[in-house]
Amino acid sequence: MTNGDADGLEGTIWPQVDACLAGITADPERGAQDLIVTIPKDEIIRGLRALKGNADLAFDYLRCLSGVDWEDEGIDIVYHLYSSTRKLNLTVKTRLPNEDLSVDTATTVWRAANWLERETAEMFGVRFEGHPDPRMLLLPDDMDDTFPLRKEHPLAEIEVLQGEGIAYGEGVQP
Amino acid sequence: MAVGPATGTTETTTAPPETRPDAAPLPLMPYSPPQEHPAELPRLTPVEATPGKALYKIVLPGVMQAPADLVIAACRKSSLWPMTFGLACCAIEMIATYMSHYDLDRFGIVPWPSPRQSDVMIVAGTVTKKMAPAVKLLYEQMPNPKWVISMGACATNGGPYTRYDRVLQGVDKIVPVDVYVPGCPPRPEALLDGFVALQEKIMEERGATGR
């Protein structure tokens, strides 16, 4: 075993993953359904490529790529992997510090990451280095200054359009 | 003596109809809601219905005389062509209204996929700020006279998504809306009711040639 200890990970695929990720720092954790592995952001693409190329695991299918905003602690990028031949699931995470919100693109591993990364980039303000098509995906082109899914992004105010002429009772706020 | 349309036409041009007072709006006899349903009364009856004064008169047997704007309005309201333009969930209910169960065709309402030949735009769904320029362009591409039905809560004021800042809080910020249909999504019956309300509105503003 090169990484971490296997306490509480019995019955998971951690031994195979550990062998596959030899030479890469990886921190395992038991999730509600799947095994969660945290890899530092410098090694994430190397790790993902190893997971895809491994004959035992063969994570050839990228289910989902998303970001989670942990405010002061940075932003997590979460990869949900699936192996269509071995029927295995794995969650891979990497933490980006707020000072440097950039990570290498996973489009070189799965093409499926293309749009998912574009979406994550515009929603969280994360830069994916080497992305082949770094345009906006969902938002209009002129709205690239704020990042809606960050926690500090406020909700819009509701415009009260019909409140002027309405009489309210004493002490009742419209 | 032969009774033909020519006689009626001559009379129309020579003698203006006497039933029309100078400044007062025309009475709306055949289109006023029935009196025994007071719950429906306040909706779209800005013009008082005066009994006994019809909009048309029988000049001769088989010849009817009516103001031209009334005839034009009746033609307009009977063949509304809405643009097939679905935005979101409401589009499914809109399609359901067109299809066999509810059958909008019996109102003369036929969907048409191009804005250039359409009369009505049904804004069925949330209008986002990315979509807003396209909606406005589509509205401008429609020829006059044209009407807009805002279908559902999202098109009316943003609905459940109103607190997201990429969503336009109501399509009436970019195009003028004639009929608002409430619901999330409105049932097909509600959209039918919206069309009927639009037809009544067209009859009321019959002098207008559009905006």
Added chain:
Amino acid sequence: MTTAVPDTPAFDHEFETQDLMINMGPQHPSTHGVFRMVLTIDGELVTDVTPHIGYMHRGAEKLCETMDYRQGIGYMDRTEYLANFNAELSYVMAVEQLAELEAPERAQWVRMILCELNRLSSHFMFLGAFGTDVGVFGTAFTYAFREREFIQDLFEEVAGDRLMFAYFRAGGLAWEVPGNFEARVRETLELSRRGIKDLDGLMTQNEIFRARTEGVGHLSAEDALDWGASGPTLRASGVPMDIRKDEPYLFYDQVEFDVITGEHGDVFDRFQCRVNEMWQSIRIIEQCLERLEPGPIVPDRLPRMLRTPPGEVYCRTEAPRGEYGIYLVSKGGNRPHRLKIRSACLSNLQALRDMTIGGYVADAVVVLGSLDIVLCEVDR
């Protein structure tokens, strides 16, 4: 996939063509909502496609993070509005796993019946819309909507609304199904059987339809997996991947059904996959009806305000269009910290480039129709 522009050197000078860019959408009758693609064509052949999405991005994820768990159900309905029950199921199952609740047996059987019925109704919608895309405006649509309305009526009796049900709750169901539920489901299934037969005969046996769809929009199994496609789009390419079989949820491990796969990965296979899936859905519902027994529909101890411990869960189910996943992260409390909707259509739509480039411009619409996209789910 390489561009298959025919290379005819003899006519190089005479037929030198210029690439032409065609904009399709966002308002276009065949784009199933507001989808825009810019096609670059050389004569009749498509050389490049640039899809533009996001016209329906309305922040369901963000809004769900500001509301409690029960309020989020309504947003799931509105995100995937053709398969509402399947979308709700993903969400409530994610919340249940996080809150360590378990729905009673009866609730799970009812959920299965309703989800499969929703698959039927969603595929009916596909058959109608696809008929329009291929060029039979109205005919297929009218037939498909007739059948769809019968299912919709049943849903209305159960949930009280035609489209936005909000009937599944974390822990079970909102209320008990009507007393004649089983009889009504059987009746609806009879009607659906007739409807599938009608539409199948109308379209599958049609020679023009076959000519329009066979061999068009080919997607290989490797490409489909690499693009992250799922559902009938992936299975038509020959990959037998179905979450109901691979990681059974509800009681899918206790019923018998087949995973339908195609061979060629073309438009016709995708169409046929869906039609055959409908027969499988009917098969599943019939088995569910036999197993449905009276019992409670919510757990004994269900808190009024649901709170979850910190944690995260990625819950995936097989919706009609593919994998509908909910990634739910909780910091504790009564609202999610992060809710990510994994949209099947978004991933399927990415593969559009591979399928369209090299084909004819008229086939682009057919290929897009065969993906059966719901734009609200793509953009969320």
